[in-house]
Amino acid sequence: MxxxxxxxxxxxxxxxxxxxxxxxxxxxxxxxxxxxxxxxxxxxxxxxxxxxxxxxxxxxxxxxxxxxxxxxxxxxxxxxxxxxxxxxxxxxxxxxxxxxxxxxxxxxxxxxxxxxxxxxxxxxxxxxxxxxxxxxxxxxxxxxxxxxxxxxxxxxxxxxxxxxxxxxxxxxxxxxxxxxxxxxxxxxxxxxxxxxxxxxxxxxxxxxxxxxxxxxxxxxxxxxxxxxxxxxxxxxxxxxxxxxxxxxxxxxxxxxxxxxxxxxxxxxxxxxxxxxIPFDEQSRIDFDEDWELRAGVALLGGEGRARHVYAVPGAEADVRAVWREVLGEQFWVAGRDEAIEAGWFGPPGVVDQRVRARIGDVVAAAHDDVIITASVLEPRESEMVGLHGSxxxxxxxxxxxxxxx
The missing domain is CATH 3.40.720.10 (Alkaline Phosphatase, subunit A)
Structure with missing residues (x-):
């Protein structure tokens, strides 16, 4: 914690x-x-x-x-x-x-x-x-x-x-x-x-x-x-x-x-x-073009610098492991319980079930000058120059x- x-x-x-x-x-x-x-x-x-x-x-x-x-x-x-x-x-x-x-x-x-x-x-x-x-x-x-x-x-x-x-x-x-x-x-x-x-x-x-x-x-x-x-x-x-x-x-x-x-x-x-965020492949990682990040993911939420990742049932641990392996040098990557207990969203004791279920199975927050875009799912957001969230x-x-x- x-x-x-x-x-x-x-x-x-x-x-x-x-x-x-x-x-x-x-x-x-x-x-x-x-x-x-x-x-x-x-x-x-x-x-x-x-x-x-x-x-x-x-x-x-x-x-x-x-x-x-x-x-x-x-x-x-x-x-x-x-x-x-x-x-x-x-x-x-x-x-x-x-x-x-x-x-x-x-x-x-x-x-x-x-x-x-x-x-x-x-x-x-x-x-x-x-x-x-x-x-x-x-x-x-x-x-x-x-x-x-x-x-x-x-x-x-x-x-x-x-x-x-x-x-x-x-x-x-x-x-x-x-x-x-x-x-x-x-x-x-x-x-x-x-x-x-x-x-x-x-x-x-x-x-x-x-x-x-x-x-x-x-x-x-x-x-x-x-x-x-x-x-x-x-x-x-x-x-x-x-x-x-x-x-x-x-x-x-x-x-x-x-x-x-x-x-x-x-x-x-x-x-x-x-x-x-610059417009280059190193700074803009396209979820829709990255098979490793897509594997086991049912929904991609949040925004470029603060992603909620919702896994296919049963794939939560695998998705977290892959996202950490692929992005761990550029993002903080946490499972839902880890992010809650660490206090990312507020003191852990104030999270009720109504809110808990909205949080991604995996939460990824950027610490480098990088974003996760989704060129197909989020074309307008992917073209933004200035970003925030982390x-x-x-x-x-x-x-x-x-x-x-």
Whole structure:
């Protein structure tokens, strides 16, 4: 079993060790410094019953706003000070707040991370365990980002959100995002509670988020921007398109910070970081063209850097052995029980049967600059430049940047 982690005071304190086995996988900081700990910490400071302030250095505020920038990890901000001068200025404590990395959770991907943010629970508890996982009731893969095929949301993720609990406790609660997301199942199970306000432009979202923050004596407001991530997937982080989005979201963050009402705190974070993967055979291993990796596999889930592998009944041990032999120099490869006991998805004790059965018989997490594509099964995803999902610092570490009024 992997050793329990300690909270990183800086990015340098949370490094990717030499890959010598499962115990070297750098665990997310569940319970002290992960995305799942952020909203409960803020809500505890507002007096919401049942919430625990796990991120102990955050001081309570009556009005809290979380601005989540999809795909913008800690390392990406550090590496682009010219494009993100405002966000860069918040990396230190020079503005009187905290500027530190926290961890996304595993897998470091949008559906899992938004589930952790909204419910205040790790993936092992809320059950959104990646991009695609097998639905034990149907035997088919279920895409948890696009919610296809349809699955009853409250059966798939039954836990209440922090927003709903805060709203019930009398906190003014609101989400400000694209109208596209208002009625999606992922929003319902991860981010609902209070009032949803749809606005198309980033500028409108920042202005409305600030206004909603001022609406209550105690307020909890969430706002979101997705285009940094989508441009990273499509063009990569060396592209003008990605850098342009970073420049724009930097201005959005500053615009929101300048409008904070009294007794307010703004927390800027992300759901994961990102890494660009070259288009060559060494960096992109095609599952659909590799007979060894396909042998004994019934379904391939997850995504390129964090795979759930579902074996044909009776072939689980053989599949694990082959995947370790073929990929062991580039991936952490664990059986289901090993990944659970190691704490990849959260503390082992919070995994119930509902969630356990969704985890792959084999779980493979990349530690090198490599992905497992599926050119036939996943043609669109296989063409992406920027990827994420695993436990390396560039994917796991997300910013926790604070501005106070």
């Amino acid at each position: 992997a050793a329990q982690p300690t909270a990183p005071a800086s990015a340098s304190a949370w490094q990717d060790p030499v890959p010598l086995g499962l115990s070297t996988a750098p665990l997310p900081e569940y319970g002290s410094g992960s995305l799942a700990d952020l909203l409960p910490t803020l809500a505890a400071g507002q007096g919401v019953p049942g919430m625990t302030a796990a991120i102990t250095e955050l001081s309570p505020a009556d009005r809290n706003c979380v601005f989540l920038i999809d795909g913008l990890g800690w390392e990406q901000i550090k590496d682009h000070p010219a494009e993100a001068p405002f966000l860069t200025s918040l990396l230190s404590t020079s503005r009187g707040g905290t500027g530190r990395p926290i961890t996304a959770g595993f897998p470091a991907t949008t559906a899992s991370s938004l589930g952790s943010v909204g419910t205040g629970l790790p993936p092992a508890a809320h059950g959104l365990l990646g991009y695609t996982v097998r639905n034990p009731d149907t035997g088919a893969l279920m895409n948890q980002l696009r919610w296809k095929p349809w699955t009853e949301p409250r059966l798939w993720q039954p836990h209440p959100t922090v927003f709903a609990l805060a709203d019930a406790a009398g906190v003014h609660t609101a989400q400000v995002s694209s109208p596209t997301f208002q009625h999606t199942p992922l929003t319902k199970v991860a981010l609902s509670g209070g009032t949803f306000h749809g606005r198309l432009s980033g500028d409108e979202r920042m202005d409305l988020a600030a206004a909603q923050l001022a609406e209550g004596d105690r307020s909890l407001v969430y706002t979101y921007y997705s285009e940094v991530d989508s441009n990273g997937h499509r063009f990569g982080m060396d592209s003008d398109a990605w850098r342009g989005q970073l420049m724009y979201v930097d201005r959005l963050a500053e615009r929101l910070a300048e409008q904070l009402p009294p007794r307010a705190a703004l927390y800027i974070t992300a759901d994961h970081g990102m890494i660009d 436990m390396t610092p560039v994917e796991q570490l997300v910013p926790l940047l604070e501005v106070r009024s």
